[in-house]
Amino acid sequence: MVNIADILIPISTFVTFFxxxxxxxxxxxxxxxxxxxxxxxLFLSIIVGAVVTAVLPSRLAxxxxxxxxxxxxIEDNAQVVALLNVHLASDPFTSIGLLLxxxxxxxxxxxxxxxxxxxxxxxxxxxxxxxxxLALAEAARTxxxxxxxxxxxxxxxxxxxxxxWFGADYYYLGLFxxxxxxxxxxxxxxxxxxxxxxxRLLRSIREDELTAKTVGKDTNRVKMIVMALxxxxxxxxxxxxxxxxxxxxxxxxxxxxxxxxPWLMVIVGGSGNNLGTLVxxxxxxxxxxxxxxxxxxxxxxxxxxxxxxxxxLGIILLLVMxxxxxxxxxxxxRKLQGP
Amino acid sequence: MExxxxxxxxxxxxxxxxxxxxxxxxxxxxxxxxxxxxGSGKTTLINCLTGVYRPDEGTVRYxxxxxxxxxxxxxxxxxxxxxxxxxAPFKKLTVFENLMVSAGNQLGEDILKALARRIWLPQExxxxxxxxxxxxxxxxxxxxxxxxxELSGGQLxxxxxxxxxxxxxELCVLDEPxxxxxxxxxxxxxxxxxxxxxKEGITFLIVEHRLDIAMRYADNVCALVEGKILCHGSPKxxxxxxxxxxTYLSLKNVRK
Ligand SMILES: Nc1ncnc2c1ncn2[C@@H]1O[C@H](COP(=O)(O)OP(=O)(O)O)[C@@H](O)[C@H]1O
Ligand SMILES: [Mg+2]
Numbered sequence: 001m002v003n004i005a006d007i008l009i010p011i012s013t014f015v016t017f018f019x020x021x022x023x024x025x026x027x028x029x030x031x032x033x034x035x036x037x038x039x040x041x042l043f044l045s046i047i048v049g050a051v052v053t054a055v056l057p058s059r060l061a062x063x064x065x066x067x068x069x070x071x072x073x074i075e076d077n078a079q080v081v082a083l084l085n086v087h088l089a090s091d092p093f094t095s096i097g098l099l100l101x102x103x104x105x106x107x108x109x110x111x112x113x114x115x116x117x118x119x120x121x122x123x124x125x126x127x128x129x130x131x132x133x134l135a136l137a138e139a140a141r142t143x144x145x146x147x148x149x150x151x152x153x154x155x156x157x158x159x160x161x162x163x164x165w166f167g168a169d170y171y172y173l174g175l176f177x178x179x180x181x182x183x184x185x186x187x188x189x190x191x192x193x194x195x196x197x198x199x200r201l202l203r204s205i206r207e208d209e210l211t212a213k214t215v216g217k218d219t220n221r222v223k224m225i226v227m228a229l230x231x232x233x234x235x236x237x238x239x240x241x242x243x244x245x246x247x248x249x250x251x252x253x254x255x256x257x258x259x260x261x262p263w264l265m266v267i268v269g270g271s272g273n274n275l276g277t278l279v280x281x282x283x284x285x286x287x288x289x290x291x292x293x294x295x296x297x298x299x300x301x302x303x304x305x306x307x308x309x310x311x312x313l314g315i316i317l318l319l320v321m322x323x324x325x326x327x328x329x330x331x332x333x334r335k336l337q338g339p
Numbered sequence: 340m341e342x343x344x345x346x347x348x349x350x351x352x353x354x355x356x357x358x359x360x361x362x363x364x365x366x367x368x369x370x371x372x373x374x375x376x377x378g379s380g381k382t383t384l385i386n387c388l389t390g391v392y393r394p395d396e397g398t399v400r401y402x403x404x405x406x407x408x409x410x411x412x413x414x415x416x417x418x419x420x421x422x423x424x425x426x427a428p429f430k431k432l433t434v435f436e437n438l439m440v441s442a443g444n445q446l447g448e449d450i451l452k453a454l455a456r457r458i459w460l461p462q463e464x465x466x467x468x469x470x471x472x473x474x475x476x477x478x479x480x481x482x483x484x485x486x487x488x489e490l491s492g493g494q495l496x497x498x499x500x501x502x503x504x505x506x507x508x509e510l511c512v513l514d515e516p517x518x519x520x521x522x523x524x525x526x527x528x529x530x531x532x533x534x535x536x537x538k539e540g541i542t543f544l545i546v547e548h549r550l551d552i553a554m555r556y557a558d559n560v561c562a563l564v565e566g567k568i569l570c571h572g573s574p575k576x577x578x579x580x581x582x583x584x585x586t587y588l589s590l591k592n593v594r595k
Pocket of ligand 2: 382424
C-alpha cells in the first residue's frame with residue numbers, strides 16, 4: 001500500500017515553498033510594482049519574522065509545559081524540542097494559539113521595522129535607497145548569524161512542531177493547510193486593496209510623486225503605510241518559512257534567495273499587478289524545482305550545478321528585459337465602458 | 340482684496356538669484372496674468388508659491404496666513420492648486436484614472452476603508468460622473484481609456500488643467516496652460532477660466548506667453564524681469580510700460 005506521507009510530502013513541500021515566496025513577491029510588488037519603492041533588502045523583515053518565531057513560541061511553550069528551567073532553548077535545543085513536541089502533539093489548542101500569536105507578533109514587529117525604514121524611504125533617492133535597504137538587511141543577517149542567543153547563530157536552531165497534532169502521517173497536510181491558507185488570505189486582501197482607490201493612489205505615486213503631492217496626496221504618509229504593510233507581510237513569510245522547515249537558520253535568508261529571486265519573479269510575472277506576481281512566482285519556483293531534480297544530469301557542466309541556478313537568474317532577467325519588459329501578464333489599467 | 344501675497348521672495352540656485360525680492364499681490368476672484376522673458380523666474384516663483392520650493396528669504400501669505408514652505412499637499416487641501424509648464428501626468432494611468440486620483444478626500448484611499456467596497460463605491464461613482472462630464476465638456480471623452488503617455492502635447496496640457504478641477508479650488512496657479520494648444524481650444528480654456536473666476540469667485544494666477552490670447556481675459560497683468568517685478572496693473576498700463584516694451588514686448592509684437 002502507498003504510504004499517504006509519500007504523496008503528501010512532495011506536494012506539501014512544493015506548495016508551502018510557493019506560498020512563502022508568494023508573500024515575499026507580493027510584498028515586493030506592493031513596494032516596487034505599485035508604489036515605486038525599490039527595496040533590495042526584502043530579507044530584513046523576513047529575518048525579523050524568523051527571529052520572532054525562533055524566540056517567542058518555544059519560550060512560551062517552555063513556560064506553559066513547565067520545562068525544567070535549567071534547560072536552555074538554544075544550548076539544549078534538541079532536548080527541549082523533543083520535550084515540547086510530546087506536549088504539543090496532544091495539545092492542538094495551545095499549538096494553534098502559539099502559532100497565531102507568533103504570526104500576529106511577527107507581523108507587528110515587521111510593521112514596526114517597515115515604519116522605521118520608511119524614514120529613509122522619504123529621504124533617499126532610488127539608487128541610494130535600494131542599496132541602503134540592502135545594507136540594513138545584510139547587517140540584520142550578520143547579527144542573526146553571529147549572535148547565538150537570537151536564533152542559534154550560524155547553525156540555527158530546530159523549532160518545536162506546532163502541527164504535530166495532525167499525526168505523523170498527516171503532518172505535511174497540516175503544514176500545507178496552515179501555510180497556504182495564510183498565504184491565500186493575504187493574497188486576496190492585497191488584491192482587494194490594489195483594486196481600490198488606494199491601489200490607484202499607489203500607482204500615481206509611482207508614476208509621479210510630485211504631481212501626486214500637488215493634487216493633495218500626503219505621499220510620505222502613504223509610503224510609510226506601504227512600507228509597514230509590506231514589511232508585515234514579509235515578516236509573516238519569515239514565520240511561515242521557519243514553520244515549514246521546523247528550523248530557524250538566519251544565514252539562509254540571503255540576498256539571492258530572498259531578494260533577487262523575488263525581484264525576478266515580479267519582473268517576469270509583470271509588476272504592478274498581483275496576478276502577474278503570482279504567475280511569475282509559480283513559474284520560477286517550478287523552474288527551480290525542475291533544476292533541483294535535474295542536478296545529477298547536469299554534471300556535464302564545467303562548474304557546479306549550484307552556480308547554474310545563479311547564471312540562469314541572470315539569463316532570465318536579460319531575456320525578459322529585452323523581449324518582454326512588461327512581463328508575462330502586464331499591468332492592466334481599469335478601462336471604463338460606455339459610449 | 341488680496342488672496343495671495345508674496346513679500347520679498349528670494350530664491351537662489353547656488354549663487355544665482357532666480358528670484359531677487361519678489362513682492363506681489365494676487366487679487367481675489369480675478370485673473371492675474373504673469374508675463375516675462377524666458378528665464379525671468381516665473382516657474383520658480385510658482386514653485387515657491389505652491390510649496391515645491393522653499394524660498395530662501397521672504398514670506399508667502401494666503402488669506403493672511405503664512406504658508407511659506409508648506410508642503411504642496413497641504414496647500415492643495417486649503418485650496419491652492421497648480422499645473423506644470425512641462426506636463427507631469429501619471430503616465431501609465433489612463434486619462435480617466437488621472438482625473439479620478441486627483442480628487443480629494445477619497446474614502447477608498449484610506450487603507451482600511453479600501454477593503455470594504457461598499458464604503459467607497461458611492462463616492463467612486465460620483466467622481467466617475469464628474470470626471471466624465473469634465474472630459475465631455477472639452478470633447479475628449481473618447482480619450483478616457485488612453486494611457487496618459489499616449490496623448491499629444493496639447494492634450495497633456497489640457498489634462499494638467501482638468502486634473503485640478505476634480506477638487507474644490509480657490510486659487511489656481513497655471514504655468515503656461517495653453518502653450519502648444521491650438522487657438523480655438525486655447526480660447527475655450529481661457530473663457531472657462533474667466534467664467535470660473537466671474538461665477539465662482541475662483542482666483543487665477545497664470546503664466547502665459549501667448550499674450551494675444553491671454554490679454555483678452557486678464558484682469559491684472561504683472562511683469563517679472565530678471566527675478567523682480569517690473570510692473571503690475573491693468574493689462575493696458577503694463578503693456579504700455581516702456582522698459583517692458585524694450586525688453587520683452589517688442590519681440591512679441593503685441594497690439595494693445
Ligand atoms: N532647479 C534649478 N537649478 C538651477 N537653476 C535653475 C533651476 N530652475 C530654474 N533655474 C534658473 O532660474 C532661472 C529662472 O528659471 P524659470 O523660473 O524656469 O524661468 P521662466 O519660467 O520664467 O522661464 C533660469 O535662469 C533658470 O536657468
Ligand atoms: Mg517657465
